[in-house]
Amino acid sequence: MTPIEPLMGGTYNPSRATRAIAVNPILGDRREQAVEVLSRAYCGTEETPPDDVQSWVLGPDYESFGSPQRLSFMWYRAKVAWALCSNKKSGIALGLRDEGTSEVIGVLLAQRITRGGGSFKKQNVRASEVGKVPDVEKPGTPARARLLALDSAAKTLAFQGVQYQIHALAVHPAHQGRGYASSLVRAAFALGDRDGLPVTVECAGERMEALYTHLGFEKHAQAAVDDPTNQTKKLAMVSMVRLPRSAAPAAQ
Numbered sequence: 001m002t003p004i005e006p007l008m009g010g011t012y013n014p015s016r017a018t019r020a021i022a023v024n025p026i027l028g029d030r031r032e033q034a035v036e037v038l039s040r041a042y043c044g045t046e047e048t049p050p051d052d053v054q055s056w057v058l059g060p061d062y063e064s065f066g067s068p069q070r071l072s073f074m075w076y077r078a079k080v081a082w083a084l085c086s087n088k089k090s091g092i093a094l095g096l097r098d099e100g101t102s103e104v105i106g107v108l109l110a111q112r113i114t115r116g117g118g119s120f121k122k123q124n125v126r127a128s129e130v131g132k133v134p135d136v137e138k139p140g141t142p143a144r145a146r147l148l149a150l151d152s153a154a155k156t157l158a159f160q161g162v163q164y165q166i167h168a169l170a171v172h173p174a175h176q177g178r179g180y181a182s183s184l185v186r187a188a189f190a191l192g193d194r195d196g197l198p199v200t201v202e203c204a205g206e207r208m209e210a211l212y213t214h215l216g217f218e219k220h221a222q223a224a225v226d227d228p229t230n231q232t233k234k235l236a237m238v239s240m241v242r243l244p245r246s247a248a249p250a251a252q
Contacts, residue, residue: 001238031082033104034095038078043070048173052205056227056235057146059138072134073143080166081129085109092164094187096171096180100127105175108184109168112197115160142229149225150237156223157239159200162244166201185215199242204235217242 012225043064048058053062054077062070078214085091090113166188173182192199200220201212209219217240225235 018050030094030095031086033073034093034107035078035082037107037172038081038109038168038170039071039075039105041176042074042078042171045173048176049207051170052208053150053203053235053237056204056225056232057143057150059142059146060232061142061229062136069134069136073136076130076134076137078168081109083129085167088193092191093189094184096183098175104123104172106180106184108166108173108188110164110166110188110199112162113165114162115158142227142231145217145228147223149228150235153223153225153237154202157202157221157237159198159220159239159241161198163197163241164188164195164199166199169201181211182215185212189216189242189245192242196244198244200239202239204237209238209240212240215242 041048042051042054043065044055050065054074057077058070058073062073064070082093086093090111092108092110092112094108094110095104096102098105103182135141137147166185169181169184171178171184188199191197199217201217203209203212213219220239220241222238224238225237227234
């Protein structure tokens with residue numbers, strides 16, 4: 001396994017006193033590879049679990065892993081996550097590559113934000129960055145209604161103050177179970193320790209909560225998100241925080 005590297009250019013250096021580690025234009029094919037990893041991990045397979053939050057948003061009508069609508073939705077959500085964290089100076093995109101093929105096999109996307117609980121309504125990206133909204137997510141659809149419900153829950157889950165917030169963590173299904181996700185999260189911790197900032201994440205499901213707890217996160221808040229369409233059960237969301245291990249002051 002190759003070392004952690006930024007997927008937007010530059011050099012990963014957690015000891016360097018800079019605000020972000022990846023602010024250069026995206027290089028080569030890394031964007032497409034990263035989005036591919038994210039979408040496949042979101043979607044899940046017969047052998048690997050899907051992302052609980054994205055699956056809840058999509059709803060029960062598209063549970064089949066091979067459903068075209070499911071694949072389209074997960075690909076779009078992956079592109080949105082990449083766009084949110086790759087086009088701002090506060091954005092961070094870390095990755096792992098396969099030693100043999102040099103292809104991206106793991107991705108962590110994060111942002112340095114203030115206050116926390118970013119609103120879905122405010123997380124706009126240009127259409128040219130992500131393409132056409134899939135039919136299953138257009139206004140008036142159940143998926144859009146559930147996304148807005150998640151946005152409302154963000155106020156309850158928010159950890160206040162300056163922080164590094166993880167937006168997405170994914171390992172290609174063919175490479176899961178080998179500790180790669182843990183390596184990526186520890187890289188984010190190194191940035192938090194460097195800058196004296198907490199690292200936060202929001203997740204759903206016992207599997208992800210157990211993973212983040214094992215890695216050193218502590219539960220901050222929880223919220224049961226109702227499905228406004230009554231098509232599926234409540235989503236149990238939690239926000240988690242890992243406080244910095246150094247006393248370095250936060251750069252302003």
